[in-house]
Amino acid sequence: MKKFDYVLQDANGIHARPAGLLVTEAKKYESKVTVRKDGKESPADSIIGLMGLGAKKGDRLQVEVSGPDEEKAAADLELFFREKM
Numbered sequence: 003m004k005k006f007d008y009v010l011q012d013a014n015g016i017h018a019r020p021a022g023l024l025v026t027e028a029k030k031y032e033s034k035v036t037v038r039k040d041g042k043e044s045p046a047d048s049i050i051g052l053m054g055l056g057a058k059k060g061d062r063l064q065v066e067v068s069g070p071d072e073e074k075a076a077a078d079l080e081l082f083f084r085e086k087m
Contacts, residue, residue, distance in 0.1 A: 003068040004076035008083045015058040020087055021049045027082050033069025035079065046079075 012020055028035045028046035035046035039061055044051030046065075057063060065083070067076040 003066060004072045005064060005066050006076060006080050008063045008065060008080070008087065010057050010059055010061045010063060010087060012087050013059050015061070016052050016055060016087070018049070018053065021052040023086055024052060024082070025049050027079065031067075031069070031071050031075035031078075033067050033072045033075045035075065036066045036068075038064040038066070 010016065016024075024037075025047050037044050037046050037052060037055065039055045039057050042055050044055055046052065055063075063083075065076075065079060067079065069075070
């Protein structure tokens with residue numbers, strides 16, 4: 003299992019566009035990806051779940067990656083977050 007934290011930079015938080023991009027990215031991997039914020043959690047392949055986190059700019063997200071390709075998935079997703087979220 004791999005984990006990383008990320009402080010959300012997108013001025014609008016996690017809304018439909020970045021949630022959709024994250025779903026597409028997460029589905030590239032066999033590993034299960036979970037995003038947590040303030041005790042709530044969502045699978046990264048659920049656009050509704052991600053938007054339901056209510057994440058705003060400045061919120062700290064915890065991302066957990068578990069599965070056969072977790073090393074690559076976690077590294078790629080951490081880069082994705084920095085570039086797109």
